[in-house]
Amino acid sequence: METKRVYLNQSDMPKQWYNIAADMPTPMQPPLHPGTGQPIGPDDLAPIFPMNLIEQEVSTQRWIDIPEEVLEILAIWRPSPLTRAYNLEKFLGTPAKIYFKDESVSPSGSHKPNTAVAQAYYNKAFGIKRIATETGAGQWGSSLAMACQLLGIELKVYMVRISFEQKPYRKILMRTWGAECVASPSQDTSFGRKMQAEYPDTPGSLGIAISEAIEDTVTSKDTRYALGSVLNHVMLHQTIIGLEALKQCEMVGAYPDIVVGCCGGGSNFAGLAFPFIRDKIYGKNLRIVGVEPSACPTLTKGSFLYDFGDTAATTPLLPMHTLGHNFIPQPFHAGGLRYHGMAPLVSQLVMDNLIEPMSFNQIQTYEAGMTFARTEGIVPAPETNHAIAGAIHEALKCKETGEAKTILFNFSGHGIMDLAGYDAYMDNKLTNYEMPEEEIQAALKVLESYPKPKVS
Numbered sequence: 001m002e003t004k005r006v007y008l009n010q011s012d013m014p015k016q017w018y019n020i021a022a023d024m025p026t027p028m029q030p031p032l033h034p035g036t037g038q039p040i041g042p043d044d045l046a047p048i049f050p051m052n053l054i055e056q057e058v059s060t061q062r063w064i065d066i067p068e069e070v071l072e073i074l075a076i077w078r079p080s081p082l083t084r085a086y087n088l089e090k091f092l093g094t095p096a097k098i099y100f101k102d103e104s105v106s107p108s109g110s111h112k113p114n115t116a117v118a119q120a121y122y123n124k125a126f127g128i129k130r131i132a133t134e135t136g137a138g139q140w141g142s143s144l145a146m147a148c149q150l151l152g153i154e155l156k157v158y159m160v161r162i163s164f165e166q167k168p169y170r171k172i173l174m175r176t177w178g179a180e181c182v183a184s185p186s187q188d189t190s191f192g193r194k195m196q197a198e199y200p201d202t203p204g205s206l207g208i209a210i211s212e213a214i215e216d217t218v219t220s221k222d223t224r225y226a227l228g229s230v231l232n233h234v235m236l237h238q239t240i241i242g243l244e245a246l247k248q249c250e251m252v253g254a255y256p257d258i259v260v261g262c263c264g265g266g267s268n269f270a271g272l273a274f275p276f277i278r279d280k281i282y283g284k285n286l287r288i289v290g291v292e293p294s295a296c297p298t299l300t301k302g303s304f305l306y307d308f309g310d311t312a313a314t315t316p317l318l319p320m321h322t323l324g325h326n327f328i329p330q331p332f333h334a335g336g337l338r339y340h341g342m343a344p345l346v347s348q349l350v351m352d353n354l355i356e357p358m359s360f361n362q363i364q365t366y367e368a369g370m371t372f373a374r375t376e377g378i379v380p381a382p383e384t385n386h387a388i389a390g391a392i393h394e395a396l397k398c399k400e401t402g403e404a405k406t407i408l409f410n411f412s413g414h415g416i417m418d419l420a421g422y423d424a425y426m427d428n429k430l431t432n433y434e435m436p437e438e439e440i441q442a443a444l445k446v447l448e449s450y451p452k453p454k455v456s
């Protein structure tokens, strides 16, 4: 039998995270204060995040030690396997070799605990007793709930209303792991009450939920906020994925020609891709592809601008690809990809042509997910289906050209708790939505009066 799953020993788990800020061809542009337009300093962020995480956020040190206590918790499921998708290759009839890094093996079923555990640890180390956060499909909320439970911190989660209603099981998971979870917009914050009064039927959005969690944070005692994606320290914590994958690729002598990941806020993609982008910066020849939904086309159709991270326009301005902070995407099943912005690190690397963005519509992604489930057995998360669609797209190009390229994608999570979308697909009830250009331009108009990031 040929090797299908490549395992690392637990003793080979990376002991440091990789900080790509140390190697970027264009240095990162700072977050700005929305009032003054001036760069913000660590002290401005202190009411929101603990100082030890703020230090990581602004660090340009290449390698950062992973604390022992974090490694011990990650060892519950890490290192995660690297798997060769032989059956998918055979089904497609492609000469390409397709590998995936399987982040679905974590207790909550996705890559998110990689940063949840680290963030809960640093909050605790700083003396914080309670965390407030938002969640879309519930992947982040449940991952942080597990991490907070294991480290002894209280957690309150504001969950985007449409997911709260469509996805009851993650709510139950959050409660099982000891967290409180409410639908957003909620009655528990003044911004939530205002949104509910103005838009009684709103499905909610990540931007609204972030605003509520931040308001909770700054008005509660010993509380800080935690974000599951977008920020530099989140990308950092996820690089354990790519660092493990590099070792596993070496074990089977298969360095990728193409690395693929799906992009919501950018963290699972960054986690796998950044260690490979480092190789690319230093001369390796490979392509790095980030895949997003056509209904929320942040990288492929948004603009690189300074924008707020939340709908209430309370966060610092971040230099990123955005569809505008007022943008509320049409409901589609990949809840984790419904965010108006993108990680500034990922955005800058797109500007520097180190990452190629790509988009697929909803039905294409479910076709890919169905093909994967029926060949490899594992039912992918709706978000992960975007990465699979990208990998299949590249594998079929290889079929045309006859090239035996090696494709590596991030299997960011399983879909066992998100089956409704599969049901809709099989009943031919899924629809596609492309954002019209005028709608994008209208949503970006509100940013005209703010400073613009430099474009080299």
Ligand SMILES: *Cc1c(COP(=O)(O)O)cnc(C)c1O
Pocket: 110, 111, 112, 139, 140, 228, 229, 230, 262, 263, 264, 265, 266, 267, 268, 269, 336, 337, 381, 383, 384, 412, 413, 414
């Ligand atoms: C949250 C989530 C995503 C999208 O978030 P990123 O920060 O872009 O990784 C993708 N896949 C799964 C399974 C998720 O839970």
